[in-house]
Amino acid sequence: MKVVLPDTSELELPEGASGLDAARAIGPKLAEQAVLARVDGATRDLRLPLEDGERIQLLTTRDTQDDDALWVLRHSTAHLLAEAVLRLYRGVKIAIGPPIADGFYYDFEFPEPISEADLELIEEEMRREIDEGRSWTREETSLEDALARFAAEEQPYKVELARDADGPISLYTQADFTDLCRGPHLQDASPIKALKLTSLAGAYWRGDEKNTQLTRIYGTAFYSQADLDAHLERLEQARARDHRRLGRDLDLFHLSEHSPGSPFWHPKGMVIWNSLEDLRREENQKRGYLEVKTPLLYDLETYKTSGHYENYEENMFFVQPHEGEEPMALKPMNCPGHMLLFGSQLRSYRDLPIRYAESSTLHRDERGGTLHGLLRVKHITQDDAHVFVTEDQIQDEIDAMIDFVRYLYDRFGVVARGELSTRPEKRLGSDEQWDRAEGALESALRRHDMEYAISPGEGTFYGPKIDLHMTDVLGRSWQMGTIQLDYQMPVRFGLTYMGPDNREHSPVVIHRALLGSLERFIGILVEHYGGDFPFWLAPVQARVVPVGETHRAQASALRERLTAEGYRAEVDERDETLGKRIRDAELEKVPFVVVYGDRESDELLAVRERGSGQSTLSLEELLGTFSGLVAEPGAS
DSSP states (O other), X not given: OEEEOTTSOEEEOOTTOXXXXXXXXXXXXXXXXXXXXXXXXXXXXXXXBOOTTOBEEEEETTOTTOHHHHHHHHHHHHHHHHHHHHHHSTTXXXXXXXXXXXXXXXXXXXXXXXXXXXXXXXXXXXXXXXXXXXXXXXEEEOHHHHHHHHHHTTOHHHHHHHHXXXXXXXXXXXXXXXXXXXXOOOSBSXXXXXXXXXXXXXXXXXXXXXXXXXXXXXXXXXXXXXXXXXXXXXXXXXXXXXXXXXXXXXXXXXXXXXXXXXXXXXXXXHHHHHHHHHHHHHHHHHTTOEEOOOOSEEEHHHHHXXXXXXXXXXXXOEEOOOTTSOOEEEOSXXXXXXXXXXXXXXXXXXXXXXXXXXXXXXXXXXXXXXXXTTTBOSEEEEEEEEEEEOGGGHHHHHHHHHHHHHHHHHHTTOOOEEEEEOOOSSOOSOHHHHHHHHHHHHHHHHHTTXXXXXXXXXXXXXXXEEEEEEEOTTSOEEEEEEEEEESHHHHHTTOOEEOTTSSEEOOEEEEEEEEEEHHHHHHHHHHHHTTOOOTTTOSOOEEEEESSGGGHHHHHHHHHHHHHTTOOEEEOOOSSOHHHHHHHHHHTTOSEEEEEOTTOBTTBEEEEETTSOEEEEOHHHHHHHHHHHHHSTTXX
């Protein structure tokens, strides 16, 4: 058989040859350094056979920044963690241990609780394993043998996983530890040059709060100590930028057990919120969107029609009805209301496109273990819109949305990229409709030369989507908004418009949220900026600090002038030292501090700009600086 290499040359191999055999055929050094095969774009264990005509790429220990190469390294390190825990703690039960973004975890049921202090001991044991030498062997076994093996080892979670396994059951063994695993794994542990166990957490078995709560140990691993050190430095920076801490320190919002997953917004946080709302409304109006407001509660028949009841029921909040009344549910999305709004009167093709926009409260029953500050909440507000179009208008509308995306993201100094999510297994509609919808979205991404990746099977049940992503200053990727093309929901609601042929036609709807959840977006912005919001978004744009009591009147007059010009200014009249008040303004990340004393006047102001030194400006020059910062997209 022949396989195709990255340079398009062909490599002839015997039938049944593996990825490792291919590496050996090319050269002994490659075989020694190989960690993983990428076959037709998908990862495959080096030990597994190749097939004729497949395109292969062999990843090695030199591919230190490749996501797949890191994935296999971390997967193997997770198995070292499981082995170490079993060696150190008698009677422990092991569950699952996958690689994840930036690391790995493994879930355990310990006979007695462990603490963060135990992580160092476990780390030492893992390093001892690497020093002793570990290599992985793979074997396939029958369900009966797997069940018998793990039952004899008193590992009930592995028994359950084996019983639920789909397809062949494979085992990986290093030293005297064998795990139920699909792979892939490294050849041996020598490429694992740096590892770190980072934290402990609780995790319900299979994510179900009715099941046993396990102990999850998180860690990470790299091909070099330098890469691990850089990663830990990024984590330290991320902790310093944690939006939950900064939200408290900057007096933006707080969270309470009285209403889990639902932030309480403070006045300064509402400044940011309202700035985003003002931007949304202003830009929507320019682009022909119509502001609407629809109810929060609907009967179950509405959600059955939309498909949410069937596909989203476990995430919905239901309202207990009075006797004799039909049950109701809080809306998790705005789509059903906008469908009913469109269907409330007769429509003509001349009316289309109709662009409904609504920033409405949504409720989604996220489980307690998944809640995370503003990034995962139960109380959600989206910059939502639904655009009803004819088939011929789809491309123009998606083009306009991508232009809108670029304008908005440029306002925050970030670049948008797309992820095209295609048809899931559980979906509505015909393959022909999905072909058209996916093609329309992908052609728009190509036409606008937007960077994008394809995520197979991750579309919504009613249509494909473009998820919008950004990368923050720490190199972390965040999903923001979404553009979704939907042929199904208008048909389910019986929506029609009268065409030029005097016949009824079903509109197509484009679901669109460009910032996404405002809660999540603000949380991301807090971390991206580290609380140092650009001037136009800062809750307090300028603070006037009078030197002494006799300067308070002039300071207040200056604040009133700034406020009259539309800027958010305040005076710090506290009986604290001048140095402390200036320092407090810096800690609160106020963009401009104006110190007002005996020598200051409208012609001569002592101005401290965040991140810069002190300068002397006239009031008119200061206002000109402010005006430029407000007008410049992405300005700080």
